[in-house]
Amino acid sequence: xxLPKQKRTGAVIFSEYKRGDAIKKIIIMSREDILxxxxxxxxKGRGGAGFPTSTKWMLTAAxxxxxxxxxxxxxxxxxxxxxxxxxxxxxxxxxxxxxVVGGYTIGASHGIFYxxxxxxxxxxxxxxxxxxxxxxxxxxxxxxxxEGFDFDISIFLGSGAYVCGEExxxxxxxxxxxxEPRNRPPYPISNGYxxxxxxxxxxxxxxxxxxxxxxxxxxxxxxxxxxxxxxKLFSVSGDCEKPGVYELPWxxxxxxxLKLVEAKNTKAVQIGGASGMCIPKSQFxxxxxxxxxxxxxxxxxxxxxxxxxxxLKNFIEFFVxxxxxxxxxxxxxxxxxxEGVEMIQNGNFTFANIxxxxxxGKTMQVASKCGxxxxxxxxxxxxxxxxxxxIFNSANGGNHGK
Amino acid sequence: MLVIEKNxxxxxxxxxVKKYGSDRSALLMILHEIQNRDRHISExxxxxxxxxxxxxxxxxxxxxxxxxxxxxxxxxxxxxxxxQTISCDMHGKAGxxxxxxxxLGIKVGETTKDNKFTLEYANCLGLCDMxxxxxxxxxxxxKLTPEKAVELLSKVK
Numbered sequence: 001x002x003l004p005k006q007k008r009t010g011a012v013i014f015s016e017y018k019r020g021d022a023i024k025k026i027i028i029m030s031r032e033d034i035l036x037x038x039x040x041x042x043x044k045g046r047g048g049a050g051f052p053t054s055t056k057w058m059l060t061a062a063x064x065x066x067x068x069x070x071x072x073x074x075x076x077x078x079x080x081x082x083x084x085x086x087x088x089x090x091x092x093x094x095x096x097x098x099x100v101v102g103g104y105t106i107g108a109s110h111g112i113f114y115x116x117x118x119x120x121x122x123x124x125x126x127x128x129x130x131x132x133x134x135x136x137x138x139x140x141x142x143x144x145x146x147e148g149f150d151f152d153i154s155i156f157l158g159s160g161a162y163v164c165g166e167e168x169x170x171x172x173x174x175x176x177x178x179x180e181p182r183n184r185p186p187y188p189i190s191n192g193y194x195x196x197x198x199x200x201x202x203x204x205x206x207x208x209x210x211x212x213x214x215x216x217x218x219x220x221x222x223x224x225x226x227x228x229x230x231x232k233l234f235s236v237s238g239d240c241e242k243p244g245v246y247e248l249p250w251x252x253x254x255x256x257x258l259k260l261v262e263a264k265n266t267k268a269v270q271i272g273g274a275s276g277m278c279i280p281k282s283q284f285x286x287x288x289x290x291x292x293x294x295x296x297x298x299x300x301x302x303x304x305x306x307x308x309x310x311x312l313k314n315f316i317e318f319f320v321x322x323x324x325x326x327x328x329x330x331x332x333x334x335x336x337x338x339e340g341v342e343m344i345q346n347g348n349f350t351f352a353n354i355x356x357x358x359x360x361g362k363t364m365q366v367a368s369k370c371g372x373x374x375x376x377x378x379x380x381x382x383x384x385x386x387x388x389x390x391i392f393n394s395a396n397g398g399n400h401g402k
Numbered sequence: 403m404l405v406i407e408k409n410x411x412x413x414x415x416x417x418x419v420k421k422y423g424s425d426r427s428a429l430l431m432i433l434h435e436i437q438n439r440d441r442h443i444s445e446x447x448x449x450x451x452x453x454x455x456x457x458x459x460x461x462x463x464x465x466x467x468x469x470x471x472x473x474x475x476x477x478x479x480x481x482x483x484x485x486q487t488i489s490c491d492m493h494g495k496a497g498x499x500x501x502x503x504x505x506l507g508i509k510v511g512e513t514t515k516d517n518k519f520t521l522e523y524a525n526c527l528g529l530c531d532m533x534x535x536x537x538x539x540x541x542x543x544x545k546l547t548p549e550k551a552v553e554l555l556s557k558v559k
Binding site: 076079082084117119120121156157159160162173175177179194270274302318321324 | 426488525531
């Protein structure tokens with residue numbers, strides 16, 4: 001089935017761009033110049049963790065090695081996130097040009113594009129696109145005639161593991177092992193794929209980079225807020241008239257976004273996917289930004305008719321399924337949280353027990369090995385706290401989170 | 403399995419090893435090719451892949467057991483996966499699932515008697531704006547209704 005394409009507009013990513021523009025620009029720039037522009041832009045990684053891209057690339061560039069790798073992380077598995085799908089179908093030029101820029105900057109000649117198994121239907125068009133780039137000498141040896149500028153991209157297909165979006169788990173699976181996260185440090189910037197310095201970047205980050213090197217770091221940092229520069233793609237789904245991908249500047253209020261997508265009778269918004277937080281109506285004036293509600297871009301909207309306990313159960317079931325099972329807090333903790341939700345559903349719980357489980361959630365946040373277990377208690381804690389009345393007191397005239 | 407079938411299979415695996423290399427880093431891509439073809443990775447295949455990559459067969463099994471899209475037990479010829487994550491759930495996943503279950507006469511997680519379909523749940527397929535979504539093998543279908551879901555299955559050979 002062909003997924004529909006649409007005309008999009010936005011301040012950065014959806015602004016005008018032609019294939020190869022960024023590559024034509026960088027062949028006359030030094031690596032220091034590119035790093036300087038990125039530093040000026042204050043771009044932070046768009047996968048969710050928000051690590052400054054210029055710092056990551058500077059450290060990878062500074063690592064001494066005969067071989068380095070640039071990995072594009074297209075393993076978006078967070079529930080409610082689909083921006084990478086849109087970028088790969090409608091804007092492959094940005095993704096792959098961004099990878100070439102990254103490879104040039106850190107000194108890698110091999111880029112690996114890690115595509116999630118669920119997106120296998122995109123594989124054919126992506127291969128065809130890369131072939132076209134090779135024909136135009138935007139990939140391969142001596143790119144655009146620049147002596148010694150070699151870079152090529154291979155596509156690696158994941159096999160349906162959410163945890164492989166974590167960069168060290170992703171590298172493990174690239175190497176042919178179980179996708180279990182590694183202890184950090186060492187970080188991939190010094191010991192990554194096959195032990196070589198590796199930079200793992202999100203699809204959206206690389207797309208943004210292509211625009212930044214073309215138009216300058218200052219142009220980019222003018223958009224957004226002081227601490228969160230630029231714009232962000234939001235994947236909006238759930239109860240609204242116009243679900244889809246929107247590019248909005250950081251600092252946009254939740255209520256503004258709801259208006260834009262024509263959401264009505266909204267009770268709650270889950271921001272940042274299953275591992276994010278659920279905010280009730282009273283907090284809709286909060287802003288989407290690293291300094292307030294940070295997110296990888298997933299926005300799921302719930303209207304008044306939704307049962308928040310059912311929503312919570314869906315999220316926790318997801319984590320029980322997707323925990324890699326390597327560390328105890330995550331493997332057992334998520335099962336315990338699910339048991340707690342089921343107890344509440346059956347009306348067979350004690351508040352003492354539920355409070356213990358909230359404590360357990362806080363323990364998981366500090367004791368888990370990777371981001372999965374560190375963030376999986378977020379919906380449990382935020383939904384039980386913000387929708388306390390609906391969940392525990394509704395039989396006694398609760399106000400349903402209003 | 404007949405010796406002649408085994409030989410043909412070995413040859414095919416050798417072809418994949420030639421294509422992706424004999425380093426361990428080629429393992430997942432090789433397994434993926436076989437999974438796509440046979441819908442499972444048999445013990446014989448695991449041993450052959452291990453031999454060609456020079457690793458222990460149980461290492462191959464370990465990797466297969468980790469990933470949701472790889473399996474060592476046989477499945478039906480066509481794999482139907484319905485997204486169970488929240489956005490698809492809210493837009494009526496359950497109706498589509500029940501319709502398919504009724505039509506095929508199996509529950510989620512089972513395979514039809516004629517070995518034509520295996521029905522499974524999947525976690526987020528990344529089609530949340532067009533839910534409920536379903537994947538049949540590597541193709542995806544969106545905005546399912548119970549009727550549409552069944553109709554799509556009837557077109558599968």
